[in-house]
Amino acid sequence: MSIYKKIAFLFLITMLVFIAAACSSKATEEEGAGAASCAPNCTYEDLVVGFLQTGSEGGWRAANTASFKETAEQLGLTLKFYDSQNDLAKQVAGFQQFIQDPEVNVIVMSPLEVTGWEQVLKDAQAAGKIVILSDRRIDGFEDMYATFVGADFVEEGRKAGTEMCKMLEGSDSKNVWELQGNVGSAPAIDRGTGFRETAEEGGIVVTKTQTANWSISEGKQVTEAWLKETKDVQGIFGQNDEMAFGAIEALKEAGLVPAEDVKIISVDATSGAFQAMLDGTLNVTVECNPLLAPQVYEAALAVLNGETLPKWIPSEESVFYMDDPNLQSIADGRKY
Numbered sequence: 164m165s166i167y168k169k170i171a172f173l174f175l176i177t178m179l180v181f182i183a184a185a186c187s188s189k190a191t192e193e194e195g196a197g198a199a200s201c202a203p204n205c206t207y208e209d210l211v212v213g214f215l216q217t218g219s220e221g222g223w224r225a226a227n228t229a230s231f232k233e234t235a236e237q238l239g240l241t242l243k244f245y246d247s248q249n250d251l252a253k254q255v256a257g258f259q260q261f262i263q264d265p266e267v268n269v270i271v272m273s274p275l276e277v278t279g280w281e282q283v284l285k286d287a288q289a290a291g292k293i294v295i296l297s298d299r300r301i302d303g304f305e306d307m308y309a310t311f312v313g314a315d316f317v318e319e320g321r322k323a324g325t326e327m328c329k330m331l332e333g334s335d336s337k338n339v340w341e342l343q344g345n346v347g348s349a350p351a352i353d354r355g356t357g358f359r360e361t362a363e364e365g366g367i368v369v370t371k372t373q374t375a376n377w378s379i380s381e382g383k384q385v386t387e388a389w390l391k392e393t394k395d396v397q398g399i400f401g402q403n404d405e406m407a408f409g410a411i412e413a414l415k416e417a418g419l420v421p422a423e424d425v426k427i428i429s430v431d432a433t434s435g436a437f438q439a440m441l442d443g444t445l446n447v448t449v450e451c452n453p454l455l456a457p458q459v460y461e462a463a464l465a466v467l468n469g470e471t472l473p474k475w476i477p478s479e480e481s482v483f484y485m486d487d488p489n490l491q492s493i494a495d496g497r498k499y
């Protein structure tokens with residue numbers, strides 16, 4: 164074969180390789196952040212998940228983090244775990260880090276706040292990264308993430324309001340104090356909205372409300388400060404278990420009997436809440452399920468294989484009561 168024919172042949176082969184490469188990357192771009200080259204037969208081994216956790220603010224978060232780490236191991240997928248230390252700027256920086264990471268094909272985020280995500284979502288889409296929200300929603304930009312796996316926080320608030328109405332039925336005054344989660348977060352905003360929706364129907368007045376950042380110590384400090392002003396309170400709504408535990412301590416030190424003199428409702432239903440109910444200091448806990456990883460990873464694999472999912476995949480939840488005769492056996496059967 165003449166040298167010219169060899170050159171022409173080599174040139175032809177090179178062109179074909181380039182065209183093939185352009186086609187495949189073009190396919191992924193066209194499908195946007197979705198189907199990977201292994202689609203539709205990707206398996207969990209093909210998943211490399213960059214997970215942006217909020218931080219480590221309590222029992223619920225610890226169970227949620229364990230769910231992601233343990234389930235990743237069980238399924239054989241690669242998990243890159245990023246602790247945002249409850250700092251929004253750190254969470255955004257972690258997001259950018261995963262966008263730059265060529266190995267990561269799915270970014271899962273538990274957003275600290277509902278706003279501030281436009282630019283990184285655009286960058287993730289441009290980089291062909293699949294984005295899934297876990298545990299907490301954001302405001303808008305639904306076309307920029309594949310799905311949200313998590314609870315209906317408004318409904319959790321409604322459940323708490325309904326239970327507080329039942330307990331304060333017949334009470335002359337119905338003054339309730341609310342301990343909120345971190346300002347700007349979906350659970351803090353939505354649980355407050357839902358609680359007022361049903362509580363006000365029962366004549367409840369939320370006379371004091373303030374963030375205690377999901378923590379026992381701040382829940383105690385805030386309640387102590389309020390008790391110095393007045394003891395005219397008939398109920399306390401802790402937007403999570405830890406803040407309610409803080410309020411319980413403050414009430415005891417102020418000589419009031421928690422769950423009797425003042426009715427107390429929390430959200431999460433962690434093992435600590437069951438212990439408080441068994442101790443007779445917490446009346447009701449509204450469950451918020453932290454074991455979200457199996458649903459999140461299932462969604463991630465489906466999108467990696469090119470499927471389109473509903474924008475919200477709700478988690479299953481209940482309500483638990485101090486005066487439930489089966490409380491001990493329920494508590495014994497809990498995973499968190």
Ligand code: GYE
Pocket residue numbers: 220221223224298299350377402403404430431451
């Ligand atoms: O209720 C609280 C945690 O995002 C649902 O965050 C979660 C909340 C949970 O700090 O305990």
